[in-house]
Amino acid sequence: MEQFNWIQRSTWLQRCAALSVVLFGIMCARPAQALPLFARQTGMACLACHTVYPELTHFGRMFKLNGYQLDNGKDIQMITDQGDAQPTLGLPAVPNLALFIMAGYVSLDKALPDSQIPGAKSLSDGIQFPQQVSLLYGGKIAPHFGAFAQVTYDSAVDTFNIDNTDFRFAKQWVLPNKTPLTLGISFNNNPSVEDPYNTTPAFGFPYLPPEINVPSLASPLMEAGTAYTVAGPVFYALWNEQLYAAIGVYRNAPTGSSSVGNPITGGPSPSDSQTTNVVAGNNPYWRVSYEYDIDRYALMVGTYGLHFQLYPGGVPVHGLTNSYTDVAGDFQFQFIGEQNTATLKGTYVKEHQSLNASAAAGSTNPSDWLSQTAVDFTYWYQRRYGFDVGYVSILGSTDPLAYPSAPFQCIAAGNPGAGTCGGGATGMPGAYNVGVMNSFNSNPTTNAWIGEIYYSPWLNVKFGLQYTYYTKFNGAQNNYDGVGRNASNNDTTYLYAWFAL
Amino acid sequence: MKTRQWMILNLASAAMSLLYVSAALAQEAAPTPVSPADAEWAEYKAVTTCAWCHGQGGNSISPIYPALAGQKAWYIVEQLQAFRAQTRRDPYARGMMWGMAAQLDDTQIAALADYFSKQTPFASMPAPFLKDDAAIAQGKSIYNEGIAASGVPPCAACHQSAAEGSEQFPRLAGQHALYTIKQLIALHNQTRDQVVMNGVAAPLHEPEMKAVSLYLESLH
Numbered sequence: 001m002e003q004f005n006w007i008q009r010s011t012w013l014q015r016c017a018a019l020s021v022v023l024f025g026i027m028c029a030r031p032a033q034a035l036p037l038f039a040r041q042t043g044m045a046c047l048a049c050h051t052v053y054p055e056l057t058h059f060g061r062m063f064k065l066n067g068y069q070l071d072n073g074k075d076i077q078m079i080t081d082q083g084d085a086q087p088t089l090g091l092p093a094v095p096n097l098a099l100f101i102m103a104g105y106v107s108l109d110k111a112l113p114d115s116q117i118p119g120a121k122s123l124s125d126g127i128q129f130p131q132q133v134s135l136l137y138g139g140k141i142a143p144h145f146g147a148f149a150q151v152t153y154d155s156a157v158d159t160f161n162i163d164n165t166d167f168r169f170a171k172q173w174v175l176p177n178k179t180p181l182t183l184g185i186s187f188n189n190n191p192s193v194e195d196p197y198n199t200t201p202a203f204g205f206p207y208l209p210p211e212i213n214v215p216s217l218a219s220p221l222m223e224a225g226t227a228y229t230v231a232g233p234v235f236y237a238l239w240n241e242q243l244y245a246a247i248g249v250y251r252n253a254p255t256g257s258s259s260v261g262n263p264i265t266g267g268p269s270p271s272d273s274q275t276t277n278v279v280a281g282n283n284p285y286w287r288v289s290y291e292y293d294i295d296r297y298a299l300m301v302g303t304y305g306l307h308f309q310l311y312p313g314g315v316p317v318h319g320l321t322n323s324y325t326d327v328a329g330d331f332q333f334q335f336i337g338e339q340n341t342a343t344l345k346g347t348y349v350k351e352h353q354s355l356n357a358s359a360a361a362g363s364t365n366p367s368d369w370l371s372q373t374a375v376d377f378t379y380w381y382q383r384r385y386g387f388d389v390g391y392v393s394i395l396g397s398t399d400p401l402a403y404p405s406a407p408f409q410c411i412a413a414g415n416p417g418a419g420t421c422g423g424g425a426t427g428m429p430g431a432y433n434v435g436v437m438n439s440f441n442s443n444p445t446t447n448a449w450i451g452e453i454y455y456s457p458w459l460n461v462k463f464g465l466q467y468t469y470y471t472k473f474n475g476a477q478n479n480y481d482g483v484g485r486n487a488s489n490n491d492t493t494y495l496y497a498w499f500a501l
Numbered sequence: 502m503k504t505r506q507w508m509i510l511n512l513a514s515a516a517m518s519l520l521y522v523s524a525a526l527a528q529e530a531a532p533t534p535v536s537p538a539d540a541e542w543a544e545y546k547a548v549t550t551c552a553w554c555h556g557q558g559g560n561s562i563s564p565i566y567p568a569l570a571g572q573k574a575w576y577i578v579e580q581l582q583a584f585r586a587q588t589r590r591d592p593y594a595r596g597m598m599w600g601m602a603a604q605l606d607d608t609q610i611a612a613l614a615d616y617f618s619k620q621t622p623f624a625s626m627p628a629p630f631l632k633d634d635a636a637i638a639q640g641k642s643i644y645n646e647g648i649a650a651s652g653v654p655p656c657a658a659c660h661q662s663a664a665e666g667s668e669q670f671p672r673l674a675g676q677h678a679l680y681t682i683k684q685l686i687a688l689h690n691q692t693r694d695q696v697v698m699n700g701v702a703a704p705l706h707e708p709e710m711k712a713v714s715l716y717l718e719s720l721h
Contacts, residue, residue, distance in 0.1 A: 042600045042601075043599055043600025043601075043603050044596060044597050044599075044600035044601070045595070045596030045597070047596055048596060048597050048600075058553065058563075059553050059554060062553040063553075066549070066550075070550070070600070070601070071604065072600045072603045072604065073603070073604075074604070172545075172549040173549075174544065174545055174548045174549065178544075178548060178557065178558070179548070179557065180548050180549045180552065180557075182549075240557075241552065241553065293562045293563070294562065295562070295563065295564065296563050296564065296565060336563070336565070337565075338565065338679075338683070
């Protein structure tokens, strides 16, 4: 029961990292946003690429897949003596930078128990000011080379971390039948960052989740489970602005707070058994989608997924692995009018887990499964007033080892927060039934409705009020943790302000 | 009644003469004929970039964006130059085309205009909720006869009987109704400056704009 110590000794994001992937909460994913830097580069208004950020229009999808190339200013140029046919520099005169700042207030339906003092309670709300500050760099680096890179200050862990980052090379051809073909490579750090739709996890709904919340036990690995801990190339092709196919290979690349480092060298790498969820070898990611445009409607159906091998931590990194295979189907139905924009989108991910390493260590079943269904509808009037209604459902197999039912937290007598229960159980000195993060029936099922209203007086200023309503949390509606907490006690009210400049 | 007809004719002829002058100026400024290399460049740009909004071959799918296929080359030149100079100021011109046209030089503009003018226009797909046969009939009447009561001249007097345009007036046939309505509103509100059309659109009401736009969309 050593693994429960993390609750008392680690910070919010360390918790996310320390959790095994099956324990990774969907809310850990940090979103990225629209970029005034692209507006600066292209000389075009946000509405060219976005309905309202971060959702992309057809034009925005083309801009991204073709390497962020459109350029409104004059480049600094150099050519060889052979002339224009051999350019050596096409540098934008001004680097494309932007900043975004976000602050949020969150209120939980019911306060959590105090982590140290049995019977006492935590505050039921919190302010993060700022919740995030991101520095963004992006756009054209050189002809055919483009980037989108984000460094984010996260107040929850008081550090700057690398966020979604995508370096691309893309080239276009006109085929003999006069249709366009784009071939490209994206080097990035989060599977689905390269994707141009808003159904995939990196830029999916909910766009701005609260960071003060109770994360649910599990979600599929595809849902940001390896974000910023992997890197690799994704090769893609886009034909006729319609058919998109991508295949990528990711390798272990922990950064910042996701990297424990190597205790022998004291350096950030190579990873060993100290680090949880070390990604083993080459791990494929894939994506195929087809878009059909008619009138002002864009319809997309697609599929994506990954097959990743992970060492769970605490085991040799040259041995048994946990294997995750995620297969997803998604759709997006977008209407873009002058006054009204509306988008219905949905995605279903099914994950099969072969947990050879964890099962050998006695910490999970030999195999488990998870699924995540997310559907949401967004509407904006004049790109100024909007709302979003969504439903997220996580289902999974029951696994008493991976999701222990025991609700206790270990607190050594006389030394709050620092001790262990030494493999003990309820009733041992220092242990008390805190609950909240466990599942009494060892099942990760979590269902939630998410409603949000928006007001965006300017395209780079947005205020949102979001409510998350759980109908099930960690396996049950009522008393899911065995000590009286109900799913609805984790409902969150989230008020935020977002500025991009 | 006679006075009113006289006013219409006067306005129409004033429009004609003004546009003749501006078209003549545009033609004077027109660059040399498009070289094969420039034509190849234009096709590449049109297929790989312009098509994102204006559709392959200039037949746009979304009615937010105008179809360009078969449009008169001189008119495309004039508009691209106006976007580049930021003198055409309607909403989407500012939001999109100012940026898109910023780096184009006159040779490139001429090549793009030449490319789009040579594409075959397809019939626009009418917006289903705007389908309105009565309005199309009214639009046909406005197009061919004008609106005598409010002094609106017949569109056909300048834009030709089948709205195919000429060396002085742009093609309107088959254009998306939603785009044409937007332009008529912009010309009416003078968020798009075009001295003749500002005058023509001034007395138009939205139902009339809709009617004539739907009629134009139905032409092919």
